[in-house]
Amino acid sequence: MEKRWVRESRCYKTSRVFPPDVNNHNTLFGGKLMAYIDDIASIAATKHCRRSVVTASTDSVDFLHPIRPSDSVCLESFVTWTGKTSMEVFVKVIKEDLLSGERKIAATSFLTFVALDDNKKPVPVPAVVPETEEEFKLHETAPQRAEARRIRREESKKLADYLTVKQPWD
Numbered sequence: 001m002e003k004r005w006v007r008e009s010r011c012y013k014t015s016r017v018f019p020p021d022v023n024n025h026n027t028l029f030g031g032k033l034m035a036y037i038d039d040i041a042s043i044a045a046t047k048h049c050r051r052s053v054v055t056a057s058t059d060s061v062d063f064l065h066p067i068r069p070s071d072s073v074c075l076e077s078f079v080t081w082t083g084k085t086s087m088e089v090f091v092k093v094i095k096e097d098l099l100s101g102e103r104k105i106a107a108t109s110f111l112t113f114v115a116l117d118d119n120k121k122p123v124p125v126p127a128v129v130p131e132t133e134e135e136f137k138l139h140e141t142a143p144q145r146a147e148a149r150r151i152r153r154e155e156s157k158k159l160a161d162y163l164t165v166k167q168p169w170d
């Protein structure tokens with residue numbers, strides 16, 4: 001089976017925080033950050049498998065610190081682990097106070113992407129090989145997260161079977 005280094009999928013995006021992107025607390029709107037996260041994670045997944053990919057799930061986005069207009073926001077993403085057709089992508093969000101230079105981890109997120117063939121069917125992806133301490137830690141702990149996702153997916157399917165698609169105006 002083909003293998004790729006974690007570093008081959010790594011990518012970065014740094015942005016300023018502009019007025020249209022803030023909420024009523026004058027900090028970066030959570031939905032905007034989530035869109036950045038999905039965007040950069042999909043690039044890492046695509047770089048890893050060189051196929052088109054879809055987001056299968058986002059575990060959670062943990063907003064650890066608010067991001068202010070005086071900060072830059074830098075997102076880093078890379079593939080941490082692979083199943084057969086799925087890839088776990090980690091996104092680390094670093095905010096930097098541009099005047100003081102102080103940096104903090106503002107948010108973290110794990111997402112799962114699935115590679116698709118030309119018929120939009122899941123297709124096997126190369127395995128991923130960690131090199132750094134951080135990459136090893138994320139790689140080794142991934143099977144546990146994948147199992148939690150499998151259970152959650154089953155629960156989501158059961159819930160969807162129970163929910164109605166009826167609208168109030170039907």
Ligand SMILES: CC(C)(COP(=O)(O)OP(=O)(O)OC[C@H]1O[C@@H](n2cnc3c(N)ncnc32)[C@H](O)[C@@H]1OP(=O)(O)O)[C@@H](O)C(=O)NCCC(=O)NCCS
Pocket residue numbers: 053054055056057082083084085086087112114122149150153
């Ligand atoms: C994700 C999707 C392609 C999976 O297709 P499927 O026919 O159900 O395929 P499978 O059940 O064989 O799952 C394929 C892989 O996806 C993984 N997967 C599927 N749903 C998942 C979920 N919710 N969370 C994590 N992994 C998931 C499976 O574990 C499997 O991984 P593996 O091959 O590494 O073992 C399909 O459910 C889909 O198209 N969903 C909508 C995606 C979408 O529109 N995303 C938002 C816009 S990009």
